[in-house]
Amino acid sequence: MDKKNNIILIGFMGVGKGTIARALVKATDYFAIDTDDLIESVENKKIKKIFKEEGEPYFRSLEKKCALWLEKNVDNTIISTGGGFFRQENIHSIGKVIYLESSFEGILNRIHSSPNAKVKLKKRPLLSNLEEAKTIYEQRIEDYEKVADITVDVENKSLDDIIKDILGNI
Numbered sequence: 001m002d003k004k005n006n007i008i009l010i011g012f013m014g015v016g017k018g019t020i021a022r023a024l025v026k027a028t029d030y031f032a033i034d035t036d037d038l039i040e041s042v043e044n045k046k047i048k049k050i051f052k053e054e055g056e057p058y059f060r061s062l063e064k065k066c067a068l069w070l071e072k073n074v075d076n077t078i079i080s081t082g083g084g085f086f087r088q089e090n091i092h093s094i095g096k097v098i099y100l101e102s103s104f105e106g107i108l109n110r111i112h113s114s115p116n117a118k119v120k121l122k123k124r125p126l127l128s129n130l131e132e133a134k135t136i137y138e139q140r141i142e143d144y145e146k147v148a149d150i151t152v153d154v155e156n157k158s159l160d161d162i163i164k165d166i167l168g169n170i
């Protein structure tokens with residue numbers, strides 16, 4: 001099968017994957033979907049509730065099912081992902097992987113400067129304890145970089161510049 005023409009945005013929670021996907025839709029002919037939104041929709045439950053009632057392994061099994069479905073059925077689309085989706089084995093069969101890179105402090109600043117910071121923190125079970133979140137961040141940063149076809153630094157950059165960077169790289 002030919003390499004698919006999807007753009008997959010990976011990166012840590014709160015780095016701006018959804019915001020950047022929406023800006024890419026405005027700037028191009030692409031449309032976008034989000035893996036967490038797809039999972040919430042098929043389960044008819046918020047991610048937080050899935051974690052609480054079914055546990056993280058069940059959520060990861062849904063991510064896997066979603067990844068297999070994306071590979072088989074989706075093309076020419078921007079795909080924003082949950083922060084742990086980059087571990088899907090078939091990610092490179094889905095499309096071009098773009099890692100949105102920022103320091104942990106940069107991510108926290110971004111969340112806190114948002115008008116709905118409380119909502120952003122509340123809906124993410126793995127951000128409820130910042131010490132633990134930092135440990136997860138440190139465990140993951142090397143792997144994000146390894147999985148990525150392209151790494152884009154998003155810290156202290158305007159959305160316009162980030163979009164230019166991405167479009168100049170793909």
Ligand code: S3P
Pocket residue numbers: 011012013014036047081082083084085123124125126
């Ligand atoms: C997760 C990130 C979340 C969501 C779930 C697990 C993770 O998505 O998929 O809470 O493991 O990093 P965001 O990156 O959109 O917060």
